[in-house]
Amino acid sequence: MATKMKSVDAVLVGMGWTGSIMARELTKAGLTVVGLERGANRSPKEDFALPGIRDELKYRLRHQLMLDTATETLTMRHMPNETAAPMRRWGAFPMGDGVGGAGTHWNGVTWRTLPSELVLKTHLTERYGRNAIPADLTIQDFGVTYDELEPHFDRFEKLCGTSGKAGNLKGQFQEGGNPFEGARSDEYPTKPLIMSQAGLIFTEAAKKVGMHPFPTPSSNVSTAYTNPEGQTLGACQYCGHCEYFGCESNSKASPNICLMPVLNADPKFELRANSYVKNLVYDRQAKKVTGVIYINRQTGEEIEQPADMVVLCAYPFNNVSLLLSAGIGVPYDPNSGKGVVGKNFCLQTMSNVQLFVEQEINPFIGTGANPASVDDFQGDNFDHAGLGFFGGGYLYPSMSGGRPIQVRATPPGTPRWGSEWKKATTDWYNHNFAISAHGTSYAWRTNYLDLDPTYKDAIGRPLVRMTFNYSENDRKMSVFLTDRVMEVARAANAKILGNPNPRTGNFDNISGQSSHHTGGAIMGTDPSTSVVNRYLQNWEASNLFVMGGAVFPQNPGYNPTGLLAALAYWSAQAITTQYLKAPGPMMQA
């Protein structure tokens, strides 16, 4: 029998970016909030301190800050008719864990999204006709527009102190910014970071071939900055230890430094770390979630936390797992295309080419966010008529640190070991970088999430089964986008070019793919094709809300956090200004 706690106004499952944003907005509105986090608490001062935090082996290769796969992992398979195998160690991507979630060790690349991406199905239908969209390309509209989200993108950038240069200020084109972005109400809070050598080479080459480079928006802040919550970030030190690491100079925005100090001081908020939510308590008759059951991971005790409202902030896999195990919503069936929970799981379609150049690159002087980007071939920024695919992505020089266990490319044909390898490594370590494409992952009928019938996690719950492979659409897109990468690369006067690697092969758990997971609990305006409505409220249980990438109907070609954080603010606004006045569905089915 679970120990029953005193009921609270809201319980949040997961304390990463979306959990901490939600916690802050709800406590500000006067609610009592409990935040349950599976992993440990983390304090930047203790846990991200020098010199130990600059340890490539521990943090990058052994995934010290990440979810332990022995606690929970996924099973994977390419197609619905196969038997899935567990991801025994992280290879394709890791998952976050602990207070701050993946927001602790992200890279800080902070995008909004193109206005057209939010209304994708409508936009493509209008431009190319209904017949242009293949039946298996199960893309949808988000149900919310860029204009509606704009103030929330702005809030997140101000929370983070995001560095960048506006390209479109209130409809006015701005020199040096991204000419393709939606209209912004304000400049970025801090000026762009110092451009690295790789950034300069990329920028010049991209201009040469007629593209429009600009500084990548980055939440590694360029100057000291105090956010509207009163929290101060330091200036980025270009240390090259960003993704997979905590930031010791407090210059990378994270839940830990941007929000947790405020929440920890707020008596309305209670953080419970080491609290692994096992299931939702669902009253099917009343169509209400009455609370959650969790395991205290230090004592093993099973605890019930009742609440008037439950918000799932547990990253796409756990959000979907909790919905499926509670039986809330119809599970997706890839054969009939019916059902919604688990539907439209997407990733990101990445590729790159290595450039070996004359210039000294100094890869170790780097920031998490890559220095520059080009958005000319993003989404539908170019004409897709006759191309045979939809989608696109941004191009960028990827160089976020010269950590030598992993960052030491050699020209094609170099042996992987022996004296010749040593010589090439020595010659090229400081003279190479990659240009990459960060592409869309558009929903495909056979890519989805459900519960694995065989494998269990550390507390006996079924693992989430991920059925995913690169779709025909995304493979063609990747070939096209990689050709654009090559155009820039050829204009960069490299001495040697590596072999480009468009995503034409199978998804695998051996090489790094992307840690941008979306879908499974998608948002929309029709309950037969979505799990939550445009306010991220569950169609069936109106006191249940789902946050994060899980709600994206498909994944735009951008890193997802800017969009999922804006959606959290958008949902919080709807909850605090509408829902709390009259708890119940905010949209009629």
Next chain:
Amino acid sequence: MANKDVPRRDFLKGAGVAVPLAATALAGGLASCAEETTTAAAPAAAPEPMLTLTATEAAFLSACYDTIIPADDLSPSGTDCGLVTYIDRQLAGAWGGGARMYRSGPFLQTKPEYGYQLPLSPREYFAAGIAATNAWTTKTYGKEFDRLEPTQRAEALTQMEQGKAEFAGIESKIFFDAVLQSAMEGFFADPIYGGNRNKASWRMVGYPGLPATWAAKAEEYRGKKVSIEPQSIADFS
């Protein structure tokens, strides 16, 4: 086993022998590196104690690492850089024991894209891989791997790398990749783990180590060679 009664060549004594060679090969700029190696090796007339590796395993890995990272004018050999110590500590520790690894069955024989699917922990996997390699070289060359001539070692590793070596039970190509990966980790990781002695690899490529607070210099250093003494975790502790 062919050489059962012959004492296993002690890889650290071997390393001691290698030092003068490495030292002569080392050009002026890397002299400090050679000195360090000499001092490091000097007191170790006795074999370096191993936490988990058997003498056979240590000798095997030493021979692999010296083939993968041979001593030349760029760095001392893998063994002299401490790679056997590195892998011994790793395999004896949590990682070697299978920490941070999902180890529940059933264990499927499935597509290679799904990644590692064996029930073995890294420690067990290395034991199995070393035994399988030695069995294969004994069949092919009449000797265990560490007793092969340098050219034969390189040839044997190439056969494994290309998946042409037929092992019983485990795949030679995948085991080779694991050994190669461990070599790169030991060679390039912070010296606190026992490899990368005297920051040999960091000096080799010009990685300045840590801490790196470049903000004031990011523009000044852009496009210029940065020549500074690399610093490791121990230097700041």
